[in-house]
Amino acid sequence: MALRIHISERQRRFGAELRRLREGAGLAVKDAGALVGMGGPQLSHIEAGRTGLDPDRLTVLLDAYGHTDETYAAALHRMGLSNGKGWWSAFKGFVNASALDLAEAESTATALSSYETLLIPGLLQVPRYSEVILSGDEKKVAFRRSRQQVIDQGGAVPFHAVIHEAALHTRFGGPNAMRDQLDHLVEVSELPHVTIQVLPFRCTDYVSTGTPFMIVHGPHRDLDTVLTEHPGGTSYLSEQAEIDVYQSKFERLKSFALPALDASRPLRSRVEHDSWGLIQHLRYTL
The missing domain is CATH 1.10.260.40 (lambda repressor-like DNA-binding domains)
Structure with missing residues (x-):
């Protein structure tokens, strides 16, 4: 062979x-x-x-x-x-190999945990936002949209995102596009398997990570994978010691972030700052 x-x-x-x-x-x-x-x-x-x-x-x-x-x-x-084939196969040659690997990994994931610093996570982006991030490349935008099926109601893979407030202040695509993006975050948070938290500027604790990452939880703990984003591209980490470090970081990020988006809570019950309140505030400043 x-x-x-x-x-x-x-x-x-x-x-x-x-x-x-x-x-x-x-x-x-x-x-x-x-x-x-x-x-x-x-x-x-x-x-x-x-x-x-x-x-x-x-x-x-x-x-x-x-x-x-x-x-x-x-x-x-x-x-x-596995023969490695799936919906992503149609995009071979249009997106890089690392992106294809990510789509394949997401397709077999049992859960996804994401931390983003300056961008809305790809699985949560609306098309107009993605178009700016991806320089208007139609194939790459379509690929990103296709990736999102993993957290659609049908797929229902549990997805927990912690997004730094900095990502919510950028206005990629203009105020209207960003307003749509913020609205989409609220809408998708209503899915029972999606949890979204915002790490606010006012956080006074240091989490020792400025690097976006995602934990792709496999069918067994020993098959978890961590993806990190850096200027040189995407790295896949699979050593258990490395995964434990990022899992610990994600737990700390969750504890420092604002309470999760929950549009169903009555306004009068919102006595503390939460992710929903911050997003609504930013939305009306656009």
């Missing part, structure tokens, strides 16, 4: 999980390969994501590695069997 030239994040992660399990079991790559009738170099290619592994051999390796968690094993089998 020819080795892959382009390795998707899912393929890379599948191989990385096999390597992590093998090393945890204390087996050398040549010894593990021998268990499934292949040489060490061939198993190394699999662990690097350059080629796949059939389900029967995966089962043998999981047994040899002493991994008995059925939920994890089933998720790893699905990851290895």
